[in-house]
Amino acid sequence: MNWKNRLRCDETAAWPLLQAHARTFRQDASSFDLRTAFAEDDQRFERFSQDAPYVFADLSKNLIDDRAQQLLLQLARECGFEAHREALLTGEPINTAEQRAAWHTLLREPYAPGQETASTSIRAEVAASLADMLNFADAVRADSRITDVVNIGIGGSDLGPRMAAQTLRTAGATSGPRVHFVANGDGHEISELLPSLKAASTLFIVVSKTFGTAETLANAKAARQWFLADGGSDVARHFVGVTCNTSAAGEFGISRVFSIWDWVGGRYSLWSAVGLSLAVAMGSAGFRALLAGAHAMDQHFANAPLETNLPLRLALLDIWQCDFLGLSSRCVAPYHHGLRRLPAYLQQLEMESNGKGVDAHGRRLAFPTAPVVWGEAGSNGQHAFFQLLHQGPGVTPVEFIAVREPAHSLQAQHRTLLANALAQARALMIGQSSDCGHRHFPGNRPSTFLLLERMDPASLGALLALYEHRVFSSGSLWGINSFDQWGVELGKTIATDLAPRLTSGDTAGLDASTAGLLKRLGGS
Numbered sequence: 001m002n003w004k005n006r007l008r009c010d011e012t013a014a015w016p017l018l019q020a021h022a023r024t025f026r027q028d029a030s031s032f033d034l035r036t037a038f039a040e041d042d043q044r045f046e047r048f049s050q051d052a053p054y055v056f057a058d059l060s061k062n063l064i065d066d067r068a069q070q071l072l073l074q075l076a077r078e079c080g081f082e083a084h085r086e087a088l089l090t091g092e093p094i095n096t097a098e099q100r101a102a103w104h105t106l107l108r109e110p111y112a113p114g115q116e117t118a119s120t121s122i123r124a125e126v127a128a129s130l131a132d133m134l135n136f137a138d139a140v141r142a143d144s145r146i147t148d149v150v151n152i153g154i155g156g157s158d159l160g161p162r163m164a165a166q167t168l169r170t171a172g173a174t175s176g177p178r179v180h181f182v183a184n185g186d187g188h189e190i191s192e193l194l195p196s197l198k199a200a201s202t203l204f205i206v207v208s209k210t211f212g213t214a215e216t217l218a219n220a221k222a223a224r225q226w227f228l229a230d231g232g233s234d235v236a237r238h239f240v241g242v243t244c245n246t247s248a249a250g251e252f253g254i255s256r257v258f259s260i261w262d263w264v265g266g267r268y269s270l271w272s273a274v275g276l277s278l279a280v281a282m283g284s285a286g287f288r289a290l291l292a293g294a295h296a297m298d299q300h301f302a303n304a305p306l307e308t309n310l311p312l313r314l315a316l317l318d319i320w321q322c323d324f325l326g327l328s329s330r331c332v333a334p335y336h337h338g339l340r341r342l343p344a345y346l347q348q349l350e351m352e353s354n355g356k357g358v359d360a361h362g363r364r365l366a367f368p369t370a371p372v373v374w375g376e377a378g379s380n381g382q383h384a385f386f387q388l389l390h391q392g393p394g395v396t397p398v399e400f401i402a403v404r405e406p407a408h409s410l411q412a413q414h415r416t417l418l419a420n421a422l423a424q425a426r427a428l429m430i431g432q433s434s435d436c437g438h439r440h441f442p443g444n445r446p447s448t449f450l451l452l453e454r455m456d457p458a459s460l461g462a463l464l465a466l467y468e469h470r471v472f473s474s475g476s477l478w479g480i481n482s483f484d485q486w487g488v489e490l491g492k493t494i495a496t497d498l499a500p501r502l503t504s505g506d507t508a509g510l511d512a513s514t515a516g517l518l519k520r521l522g523g524s
């Protein structure tokens with residue numbers, strides 16, 4: 001099957017079979033129960049868990065059985081998933097709305113000069129661009145005059161590098177200058193940071209694929225104004241840019257520009273020069289290790305049989321939960337302090353990619369797509385919202401992420417943390433019967449457990465690539481284009497219209513609520 005003619009999940013023969021099968025999972029006494037499933041099958045853990053590069057995954061505590069798993073695999077095959085995956089990995093224009101590839105996997109593919117293929121020149125270009133970016137990053141690290149680096153960007157130009165830098169700092173894999181991130185259009189964020197800096201020892205990296213994002217341009221202007229006021233004179237040396245739009249960066253006064261390709265989607269761009277601040281934080285060797293870890297996961301995704309292909313298995317579980325069990329949210333609980341921004345990163349990756357109500361041809365979808373992703377680092381979440389997960393009226397699947405080896409020496413404390421992650425997953429599943437209502441835990445609540453041996457650049461690269469491919473896989477089967485984001489545009493257009501009205505007080509044509517609020521907010 002050609003990827004362009006692939007089927008949508010609800011057009012397959014597997015779809016109605018899955019619907020029928022899902023009825024046996026309804027929440028009543030005769031339905032599927034995890035406790036019974038484990039009691040009746042001593043191989044359940046082995047069959048619903050697996051290794052993938054750098055990641056071990058246990059899916060066995062989910063509300064899924066062999067028949068559901070087989071039907072979901074049938075659904076993937078019927079949809080033409082393998083052809084679509086091939087198109088992703090070979091740079092076909094799968095972002096059909098914008099007629100371009102989504103070829104982030106190329107950014108982490110090792111390049112050996114002399115390999116003659118049709119795409120040799122783009123591979124050579126990618127390798128040269130990476131070397132240029134990493135040389136610059138190492139030079140910044142070696143320059144004792146630079147003590148602080150500020151990444152100015154938002155969305156995909158912030159979330160990935162910020163989360164990865166934070167994770168690897170906690171893991172002890174960063175050194176060199178302090179790296180800060182400014183994203184928010186709210187001027188409080190940059191205003192809080194700037195007074196702690198000195199113009200002469202600060203490097204600003206302005207990251208924007210389009211170089212047209214209002215928040216980033218406003219923060220970059222504020223930074224330049226502060227830089228000049230603080231006695232800085234050499235804007236060209238202290239401001240560099242990362243963008244597709246080199247001319248707009250030039251107009252801003254930035255001469256040192258690291259360019260990226262239009263086939264690198266914002267939320268998939270961490271691996272490109274968008275990761276410059278991260279490369280400054282960990283050096284070229286660390287950045288290359290991150291790419292190598294991601295590439296190992298790419299290879300797994302490309303070659304592992306569908307039955308043991310972890311990104312696909314997680315995507316099938318998402319589809320099963322979302323479309324057949326009616327579970328519309330997923331809690332991510334990373335039991336690693338460094339991963340505390342992972343839920344925010346995944347919110348963009350998953351919800352901006354797959355939060356669509358139409359398919360790639362613009363046809364309305366009659367089934368739900370991306371679940372709401374939310375979460376907080378463990379064990380913090382246990383003392384906040386886990387109450388709802390254990391005893392709330394609805395069911396929310398939880399995804400635990402744990403790292404076996406800590407980067408600190410508090411071994412006993414780490415064992416307690418791991419015990420807590422295990423305990424929460426087990427408590428959700430086994431529950432506890434009590435005649436006293438508020439002490440009753442229904443149990444049979446699903447969770448997935450992802451386990452890393454240690455947190456280092458390669459493991460993080462693999463984990464993030466796993467999530468990217470999972471999102472591609474579910475999006476592919478839902479029939480949607482995971483690589484556009486038209487849903488963010490309307491609000492931007494309206495904000496452009498409203499901004500001058502806050503000063504003029506003009507409310508013509510506005511609804512009464514917006515007009516009333518505008519009058520209260522205006523004039524400052």
Ligand SMILES: O=P(O)(O)OC[C@H]1O[C@H](O)[C@H](O)[C@@H](O)[C@@H]1O
Pocket residue numbers: 154155156157207208209210211212213216266267352485488
């Ligand atoms: O990198 P930029 O062009 O500044 O875009 C930054 C972000 O803003 C957009 O509105 C999109 O929602 C994001 O996908 C993107 O990552």
